[in-house]
Amino acid sequence: NVERLFIKGLNQRQYDLEKKKQQEEAELKQTKDIELFISQKWQEAEMNCQILLSKLKLKQRKNLNNLTYLIPKIDEDEYMEIKYIIGILFQMYKRDNCENDKLSSVSLSSLDLQIFQFIQSNDIEKIRKYPYLLHSYTNKIYKFLKFSTLRKLQPYIIPSIIRSIIGKRLTNAYGIWSMDDESGGNKVSSGYSLYPSASFFNHSCNPNVINIEKGRKVIFKLLRNIKKDEELCINYDSFINDDFEIRQNVLKEWFFDCLCERCVEEMNLKNTKK
Known part of the structure; x- marks a missing residue:
């Protein structure tokens, strides 16, 4: 009976979370000020975490093992996102606590972090297109970080910093690939990384x-x-000979209409035929 009630409780909690997620998605689609709505959800996530932590004694808070029951379940995409965020947080910690360290890796990290501040964030556009991401960011990823990350990184786990890190990743990260022998040598994604200087291409x-x-x-x-004076440009995707409309549709994931020389030429040709 105890086991049955426990499983029933877990299922009910999962149902409640899914219902809350659907409710938030519906609210997001109806809101007139999406930026304000997103900001409020981030602040709510922080307040909820603080309320849960306030119920624990100080000694309990210091031991991560006491917080495991508060850590939400995450999927593979969220796991990748968390790995990326923690990597950035460690760079921030190194920058702020290793000023006297003359290791080149630290100084390079400091330079990269300075450049990182200027990278464009696209979280509003991404969430507008994929509303479910807001729940993932605020109710799962943020809480996971808050309840499972080392104490020395906790000062950096605040809504403004985590939101900025996620937003800058959305249209600026490069995939990390490895060869998979089991699948006949095909490339397999093992995550992604952000190279601040390269993000300006x-x-x-x-x-x-x-x-x-x-x-x-x-x-x-x-x-x-x-x-x-020719600008250096890369191809954000892997298309080479794809049709104009196919390319434009793919590039919507980067939230812009391409007006490169090739696209303008093909667009003019298409309009002429009409």
């Missing part, structure tokens, strides 16, 4: 630079000779 459907991903490194090579 613009897109072109006729790029003059190619990005080659090798493990955790991204190498950029010229595809042709570059003219004076």
